[in-house]
Amino acid sequence: MRILAKDMLAAAQKRHQEEVEAAGWIHRIRDMGGIRFVILRDRSGLLQLVLSEAGTSTEASAEGSPLGADLTLESVVVARGIPALNEKAPGGVELRLRSLECLSKAAGDLPFQVNGDVSKIGLESILDNRSLSLRNPKIRSIFKIQSTIIEAFAAYLRQQDFIEIKTSKLVGSGTEGGTNLFAVDYFDRKVYLAQSPQLYKQTMVAAGLERVFEIGAVYRAEKHDTPRHLNEYVSLDVELGFIESEKELIELEKNLLAYIFAQVIEKNAADIALWNAVIPDPASVARAPTVSYEECLKIVNAEAVRGGKSAASASARIFDITPEAERLLCEWSLREHGSDLAFVNEFPRRHRPFYTYPLSSGSGTGEAAALTMSFDAIFRGLEITSGSRRQHDYNALAEALPKFGLRPEDMAGYLAVFKYGCPPHGGFAIGCERLTQKLLGLPNVKEASLFPRDRKRVEP
Amino acid sequence: MRILAKDMLAAAQKRHQEEVEAAGWIHRIRDMGGIRFVILRDRSGLLQLVLSEAGTSTEASAEGSPLGADLTLESVVVARGIPALNEKAPGGVELRLRSLECLSKAAGDLPFQVNGDVSKIGLESILDNRSLSLRNPKIRSIFKIQSTIIEAFAAYLRQQDFIEIKTSKLVGSGTEGGTNLFAVDYFDRKVYLAQSPQLYKQTMVAAGLERVFEIGAVYRAEKHDTPRHLNEYVSLDVELGFIESEKELIELEKNLLAYIFAQVIEKNAADIALWNAVIPDPASVARAPTVSYEECLKIVNAEAVRGGKSAASASARIFDITPEAERLLCEWSLREHGSDLAFVNEFPRRHRPFYTYPLSSGSGTGEAAALTMSFDAIFRGLEITSGSRRQHDYNALAEALPKFGLRPEDMAGYLAVFKYGCPPHGGFAIGCERLTQKLLGLPNVKEASLFPRDRKRVEP
Numbered sequence: 001m002r003i004l005a006k007d008m009l010a011a012a013q014k015r016h017q018e019e020v021e022a023a024g025w026i027h028r029i030r031d032m033g034g035i036r037f038v039i040l041r042d043r044s045g046l047l048q049l050v051l052s053e054a055g056t057s058t059e060a061s062a063e064g065s066p067l068g069a070d071l072t073l074e075s076v077v078v079a080r081g082i083p084a085l086n087e088k089a090p091g092g093v094e095l096r097l098r099s100l101e102c103l104s105k106a107a108g109d110l111p112f113q114v115n116g117d118v119s120k121i122g123l124e125s126i127l128d129n130r131s132l133s134l135r136n137p138k139i140r141s142i143f144k145i146q147s148t149i150i151e152a153f154a155a156y157l158r159q160q161d162f163i164e165i166k167t168s169k170l171v172g173s174g175t176e177g178g179t180n181l182f183a184v185d186y187f188d189r190k191v192y193l194a195q196s197p198q199l200y201k202q203t204m205v206a207a208g209l210e211r212v213f214e215i216g217a218v219y220r221a222e223k224h225d226t227p228r229h230l231n232e233y234v235s236l237d238v239e240l241g242f243i244e245s246e247k248e249l250i251e252l253e254k255n256l257l258a259y260i261f262a263q264v265i266e267k268n269a270a271d272i273a274l275w276n277a278v279i280p281d282p283a284s285v286a287r288a289p290t291v292s293y294e295e296c297l298k299i300v301n302a303e304a305v306r307g308g309k310s311a312a313s314a315s316a317r318i319f320d321i322t323p324e325a326e327r328l329l330c331e332w333s334l335r336e337h338g339s340d341l342a343f344v345n346e347f348p349r350r351h352r353p354f355y356t357y358p359l360s361s362g363s364g365t366g367e368a369a370a371l372t373m374s375f376d377a378i379f380r381g382l383e384i385t386s387g388s389r390r391q392h393d394y395n396a397l398a399e400a401l402p403k404f405g406l407r408p409e410d411m412a413g414y415l416a417v418f419k420y421g422c423p424p425h426g427g428f429a430i431g432c433e434r435l436t437q438k439l440l441g442l443p444n445v446k447e448a449s450l451f452p453r454d455r456k457r458v459e460p
Numbered sequence: 461m462r463i464l465a466k467d468m469l470a471a472a473q474k475r476h477q478e479e480v481e482a483a484g485w486i487h488r489i490r491d492m493g494g495i496r497f498v499i500l501r502d503r504s505g506l507l508q509l510v511l512s513e514a515g516t517s518t519e520a521s522a523e524g525s526p527l528g529a530d531l532t533l534e535s536v537v538v539a540r541g542i543p544a545l546n547e548k549a550p551g552g553v554e555l556r557l558r559s560l561e562c563l564s565k566a567a568g569d570l571p572f573q574v575n576g577d578v579s580k581i582g583l584e585s586i587l588d589n590r591s592l593s594l595r596n597p598k599i600r601s602i603f604k605i606q607s608t609i610i611e612a613f614a615a616y617l618r619q620q621d622f623i624e625i626k627t628s629k630l631v632g633s634g635t636e637g638g639t640n641l642f643a644v645d646y647f648d649r650k651v652y653l654a655q656s657p658q659l660y661k662q663t664m665v666a667a668g669l670e671r672v673f674e675i676g677a678v679y680r681a682e683k684h685d686t687p688r689h690l691n692e693y694v695s696l697d698v699e700l701g702f703i704e705s706e707k708e709l710i711e712l713e714k715n716l717l718a719y720i721f722a723q724v725i726e727k728n729a730a731d732i733a734l735w736n737a738v739i740p741d742p743a744s745v746a747r748a749p750t751v752s753y754e755e756c757l758k759i760v761n762a763e764a765v766r767g768g769k770s771a772a773s774a775s776a777r778i779f780d781i782t783p784e785a786e787r788l789l790c791e792w793s794l795r796e797h798g799s800d801l802a803f804v805n806e807f808p809r810r811h812r813p814f815y816t817y818p819l820s821s822g823s824g825t826g827e828a829a830a831l832t833m834s835f836d837a838i839f840r841g842l843e844i845t846s847g848s849r850r851q852h853d854y855n856a857l858a859e860a861l862p863k864f865g866l867r868p869e870d871m872a873g874y875l876a877v878f879k880y881g882c883p884p885h886g887g888f889a890i891g892c893e894r895l896t897q898k899l900l901g902l903p904n905v906k907e908a909s910l911f912p913r914d915r916k917r918v919e920p
Contacts, residue, residue, distance in 0.1 A: 002702065023702055025668055025881055043621070043670040074881040104852060106881035131877045134667035143669070147624040151614070161503070164607040166694045166892070168911040169629070169677055172919045183645045184653065187683070191918045193644065200911060203920070207594035208485055209603070210503040216677070217629055223647070234626045242462065242483055392564060413920050417591045421485055421534040421566035432626070451628040451660060458651045459632045460663070460873050 003083075006044035009093040012083035022047055022095055023078045023103075025135060026071055027115050038071065039090070039115075040079060041135070048089040049079050050096045074106035074114060074135065123444060127452060130460060134450075141271035142448055145264055146436045150215060152263035153236050153430070156256050162211040162240070167200035169193055169217060173410070182221045193219035196429060198355075199414055201239035202390060206422035211240045215432075225454055227444040228323070228382060230433060232453040238387075239427030246373040249387050249426050250290055250343050253377055257341065258282035264439065275440045280340050288341035289333055290375070293351075296321060296329055296344045303328040327381035345375040354404040355397065355414075357389040357426070373426070380438040387428025394418040463543075466504035469553040472543035482507055482555055483538045485595060486531055486566075487575050498531065499550070499575075500539060501595070508549040509539050510556045534566035534574060534595065583904060587912060590920060594910075601731035602908055605724055606896045610675060612723035613696050613890070616716050622671040622700070627660035629653055629677060633870070642681045653679035656889060658815075659874055661699035662850060666882035671700045675892075685914055687904040688783070688842060690893060692913040698847075699887030706833040709847050709886050710750055710803050713837055717801070718742035724899065735900045740800050748801035749793055750835070753811075756781060756789055756804045763788040787841035805835040814864040815857065817849040817886070833886070840898040847888025854878040 003011050003020045011020055024042030031037075036051040071077075081097040112121045114135045126133040134140050154164060170184060170191045181192040197214050204212040218235040238256075243249065261279050264272070272279060291299060300318050307328070318325050321344060333342035346359055352374045359371040377385035391397050397415060398408050408415065436448035446452040451460060463471050463480045471480055484502030491497075496511040531537075541557040572581045574595045586593040594600050614624060630644060630651045641652040657674050664672040678695040698716075703709065721739050724732070732739060751759060760778050767788075778785050781804060793802035806819055812834045819831040837845035851857050857878060858868050868875065896908035906912040911920060 023883070041668065043668060076881045076883045103883055104878075104881045107879050110880060129876075131663045131666040131882075132880055134664070134669065140668065143625065144623060146626075150624050150626070151618065154611070154614075158611065163604060164610050165603065165910060166606075166610070166677070168692055168913055170692055170913050170918060185643045185645075186918060187681075187915050189918070199920070203591045204594070204910075206591040208501065208503060208600065209594065215675075217626070221647075232628055232630055416589075416920075418564075419567050420570060420592055421536045421564045422591075423483070423536045423563055450625060450664075453628055453630050455647050458630060458646060458649070460659070460876075 002078075004044040005040065005042050005047035005091065008047055008083050008095065009085075009091055012085050012093045017082055019080055019098060020083055020095070021078060021080050022049070024076070026073050026075050026077060026106075029071060029073065038079075040077070040095075041137075045137075046090045048086070048094040049081070049100075050094050051100070052096075071100075071102075072106045072108050074110060074132070075102055076104040076106075077102050123446065127446065127457065128460070130450065138274045141268070141274050142436060142440060142442070143450060144271050145268045145439065146432065146448065148264050148267050149260055149432060149435060149439075150234075150236075152260040153256065154213065154215065155263075156259040157211075157213045157238065160211065160252075162213045162238070163204075163209050165197075165201070165204055165209070165212045165214050166216065167194075167197045167214060169219070171199075172413070180221045182219050195220060196235060197237050199417070201237055201427055202355075202422075202425065203417050205239050205241040205425045205427075206392075206417050206420075210242070210423075213238050218429075223455060225456075227446075228434070230445055230449055230452055230454065233434075233449065234432035236430040236432050236435075237427065238429070239425060241423040241425040243389060243424060243426050246345055246375045246387065246389050246426060247290070249389070249428055250345065250375055250377075253343075253385060253387070253428060253430075254285055254288060254341075257377075258285040260435075261285065261439075272440075277440045279439060284339045285341055287337050288339040288343060289337045290343040290345055291329075292346040293321070293344055293348060293371075294346070296325070299332050300325040300328040303332050307331070321376070321383075323381075326378045326383055329378055330381045333378075340380045342378050343375050344378065345373075346371045347374045347376075348372070352388060354400045354406060355388075355390045357391050357424075375428075377428075377430075379435065380441075382434055382438055384434045384438065385428050385430045387426065389424065389426035392418060392422045392424050462538075464504040465500065465502050465507035465551065468507055468543050468555065469545075469551055472545050472553045477542055479540055479558060480543055480555070481538060481540050482509070483563075484536070486533050486535050486537060489531060489533065498539075500537070500555075501597075505597075506550045508546070508554040509541070509560070510554050511560070512556075531560075531562075532566045532568050534570060534592070535562055536564040536566075537562050583906065587906065587917065588920070590910065598734045601728070601734050602896060602900060602902070603910060604731050605728045605899065606892065606908065608724050608727050609720055609892060609895060609899075610694075610696075612720040613716065614673065614675065615723075616719040617671075617673045617698065620671065620712075622673045622698070623664075623669050625657075625661070625664055625669070625672045625674050626676065627654075627657045627674060629679070631659075632873070640681045642679050655680060656695060657697050659877070661697055661887055662815075662882075662885065663877050665699050665701040665885045665887075666852075666877050666880075670702070670883075673698050678889075683915060685916075687906075688894070690905055690909055690912055690914065693894075693909065694892035696890040696892050696895075697887065698889070699885060701883040701885040703849060703884060703886050706805055706835045706847065706849050706886060707750070709849070709888055710805065710835055710837075713803075713845060713847070713888060713890075714745055714748060714801075717837075718745040720895075721745065721899075732900075737900045739899060744799045745801055747797050748799040748803060749797045750803040750805055751789075752806040753781070753804055753808060753831075754806070756785070759792050760785040760788040763792050767791075781836070781843075783841075786838045786843055789838055790841045793838075800840050802838050803835050804838065805833075806831045807834045807836075808832070812848060814860045814866060815848075815850045817851050817884075835888075837888075837890075839895065840901075842894055842898050844894045844898065845888050845890045847886065849884065849886035852878060852882040852884050 024040045027041035028039040038049040040047045078101040080099045081095045086094045118138045171194045183190045214237040265279050333339050349370050352372050356372040356374050374388035376383050401408050433445050433448040437445045484500045487501035488499040498509040500507045538561045540559045541555045546554045578598045631654045643650045656678050674697040725739050789802050793799050809830050812832050816832040816834050834848035836843050861868050893905050893908040897905045
């Protein structure tokens, strides 16, 4: 029976002198005089194999060459032998080989050193060669953590009585008016790849499911090529009914992120260590401040002056929540509140989609009416979430559409959702790759996507 | 604080004479002389509200009309009152109202009766009006069960040390040669919607993750419009390394399905009851027989004769695993093995994709070499899974391609995955909607998709 690298120490302690089997990839080969050490890598870790003259197998020696003489790095092998304690070996154990069977021999022209320093492999090479780059434990750890993020996101929401939904990614038209959509040839017509499950998750709340979440791909046909954008990404979407304002959504997201971080800390300690990453503790998430859009601009401008990075001149003023502003806000949040996370709410209406709920219910005071029950979450200098309470009133929505250049007749499908009773509701979405990126401090969000898509990259 | 319908009995028992709040949709209204009974529906169930003259609220009576006089079915309300035990009310409790606030008034022209018999609503109407049809507890229950299926699928595989992955649905070309693909306008070129994450999950195994699963959308540009096909569906994908044959995959799928069914039984008892559905017990899943493709044809032909549904004439013989054959095989499996599930393995090579591993390793005996380590799972007369061990040898794959009309140069990206060491591996995929359909006995798979896509339907 196969024993994983991580369980070999226990096997050495328990089954003294009993032959066991290990299987995996050849990670490293070291010749030390008459003894050859091979490091085997499996999904659980590394294991030292010892190949000495005394331990030649019938299988290998039948070929007339010493055991493992023709091994190549990254070949897949099954190793059989006796586990033995050795304090100097990784994990304190080694396998003294009796036989070594090659299941799949790797070609000798590896495009980069799998067992080496990740920083020496360029991003393009990492992405072009996923079947090799993911063999590096540090690169693989990104996706072990991402798997935990997805698991924890779902687990927390299920605990809060949310239902997981799966909605179509092929839509007849875009919720927000058809810009930035990829068109699909769908039999004899065009449809579009969904920018978000916005309409569908709202439909589910109106339909009485009340609390739903979805984990799925979303598509943005945006031409920019930056370290923070992907044309296809995994959106962690949440929507719930019977809320009064975006503040309840912010509270939910704080609790959700605190839970996700706690799970990552619990389940991925070794992966975190490979990146020297610091995962925020739940208390620091709870401390995350919420500032209004207007306050945020004041804070980031003061922060820019403070850092001496910007003159206090009018021309250098930050007038919007730019990437620079996001960075400065988090610097401030960390210093003043001890939190890597900050929320910005009450965005002006012009910055948000038509369905965003107004802050005051049209009291007539121009300024107040122009703000919305919306928010962004900024984590370590990067927006990871956008959310809002939504307009649930049919007539108010129908009136809002023309102000956003949309025609009610084009949005009939959207409006229909609100015709037969829809509770006040709202939601948000977390970008899964951005959250992964910022947890580990990856320079580029593409590193947090197994097969990222950008303007040029559609392979592999 | 809001109390859900399911928790109101406990509230009545605990907080005697204390006012509480319920919120939800108006499910039914009954006038009984001087008393009006309203059934409120929330995500947890139904609750009886009692509106009597004595209990008129200031909010409603200020309008000069009796409490709830202008209520419409499906409007969203917040009800405040005193919970009281009443054996005749649903759940043994009712809320004696003090006030009733309407949050969202439903238009009076409901296209069908939400609180009525589901069988009287046509499928098209159910799908056209998801925000209404899902309010029917029976229709909603389909997706509560589907949420459990997805949860249990992931939970079982995580227990078995699998990692969840998310791969791109936009591919440069199709794994199986480009037929049945939807084309996407991707900036200045064409890409395609992935038919399956096949290549990606194999890449992950080769990359040393060894055991992966993915829950994601897949796309088939097939023109047929049947009760068993969708053009977009949720594929529950599994792939793992270090296997010897498809038999280990069948064993894994049995354990996985047994776990999923046990979770559905545990978590969705009320939902199952609405459909009078019988969820297979784990023992019956374990009893599921595996028959070879050849045996299967013998069984279904015998079964056809036995049922008197087919003459034993040559012209009526079943020569392939048609929908009729799938139905007959499950009849046989249920009668002979007491199982709703059956596996068919060892398909001839012509029926399976090029990457399927041959049953004998090219021993030269023509017959044996033409079979494969492949299988289908048939559940209650419907194929829900296709799987196989895959060819992991670079040279064998390169040699197989031309036999399937594929050119190695077109498949360079696929071949590259096997160049640097790939363990023997295999996997399978379960169609989530088909599994849901068959668990509940739904006539059409579209009923098990929130927003199904077929040749004509791309809305809502």
